[in-house]
């Protein structure tokens with residue numbers, strides 16, 4: 153069996169006194185799309201942010217392609233923090249896409265995508281921009297390269313944000329509700345880019361309320377409820393009968409039930 | 416009382432010199448205040464608490480006392496602690512320190528207004544803290560603080576008039592001196608107000624022009 157792209161082991165996350173993740177164990181398989189679903193406030197973003205090391209786990213470990221992220225198993229069983237250079241090296245395998253796009257408003261689309269290549273990796277400006285253009289083409293925005301974020305639609309901004317993450321050639325892409333702040337008519341263009349990425353064999357973890365997308369594109373679905381992973385499985389296993397009662401309730405309350413029926 | 420325009424014309428060379436002093440002390444004072452204020456804001460945000468606390472106290476004291484009194488203390492009280500400055504350097508230092516207290520608050524608010532997600536996105540693509548400050552925070556903040564900074568610069572322009580009390584030969588000092596020599600207070604004060612108003616109007620326009628030029632960088636809220 154190959155090493156999972158991401159392994160989460162006994163992950164506990166507390167904010168102050170409030171524990172929001174109560175011991176998560178989850179494997180993200182290589183080259184597949186995994187969807188994280190669950191009611192709002194169940195801890196999906198927190199789990200994803202831990203995988204990107206934007207949040208540090210209170211306890212437990214995360215491995216990226218077998219390498220510990222941030223903390224390694226210590227001699228007394230207590231995780232020990234790794235040196236900054238190790239953390240950066242492991243993090244560089246991960247690309248992150250946010251619900252709010254988070255493009256830098258003072259840079260053009262091309263500037264946003266080429267920034268890290270120039271600043272972090274010391275790539276010459278002309279070469280960095282060439283490589284950035286390749287990514288912008290991939291998301292269908294080559295002709296918008298010179299536009300600033302304020303001059304782009306939400307869907308275009310999110311596609312630039314995807315290109316920005318792709319420019320560093322990550323092995324894993326994390327998406328936190330990438331279409332939730334978009335008008336319905338703009339979600340399609342972003343989902344299409346994500347579908348193309350999936351078809352290319354990119355390992356992806358997607359937090360999404362787009363159940364149709366989850367059912368059609370994801371090979372694995374994990375259902376998170378109240379900080380606990382209630383079930384993981386294929387779309388058929390998750391959405392097929394008989395359903396977990398909490399999942400049934402969730403589908404009733406939050407989502408388009410019809411989409412799940414199609415599976 | 417008649418309004419004597421000939422008098423105004425005859426004062427021109429002296430006025431021009433005073434105008435130059437006002438303009439220069441203002442520009443140097445504003446630049447000094449902005450740089451100092453920026454350093455204070457960075458030190459308070461990223462420095463150790465041992466530095467942050469006394470800095471906060473200084474900022475509070477300076478913001479809580481009149482510029483006139485600060486300047487008096489600096490110029491007339493400075494020699495008691497071995498700080499004897501000529502009027503112009505004392506005025507520049509006073510203006511820079513006074514303005515820095517306000518600028519540091521403007522920059523502090525600016526740092527806080529940059530969405531944390533913009534910094535997280537930079538972290539995710541591998542920028543280190545210094546690169547994030549240089550490439551993301553400072554440029555984004557500049558956009559956010561521009562209107563308040565222009566405003567502050569205009570306030571400082573008017574505060575240069577206070578430098579007359581420590582005998583800096585700027586507009587207010589020169590014009591009121593001419594006024595009392597010639598018994599022409601109304602003409603001179605009218606002229607003085609006109610000078611300041613003209614400068615304020617001009618710098619306000621410049622500020623709005625800059626804001627318009629930078630508008631394409633403006634924040635988009637999703």
Ligand SMILES: Nc1ncnc2c1ncn2[C@@H]1O[C@H](COP(=O)(O)OP(=O)(O)O)[C@@H](O)[C@H]1O
Nearest residue numbers: 167170172190191192193194195196197198199
């Ligand atoms: N930075 C934070 N500080 C305190 N509480 C937080 C923070 N981030 C998230 N939470 C809390 O953790 C819980 C899970 O949040 P989140 O992971 O955002 O859920 P989801 O993405 O599933 O909606 C919520 O109760 C939320 O209020």
Ligand SMILES: [Mg+2]
Nearest residue numbers: 196197198329
């Ligand atoms: Mg969330």
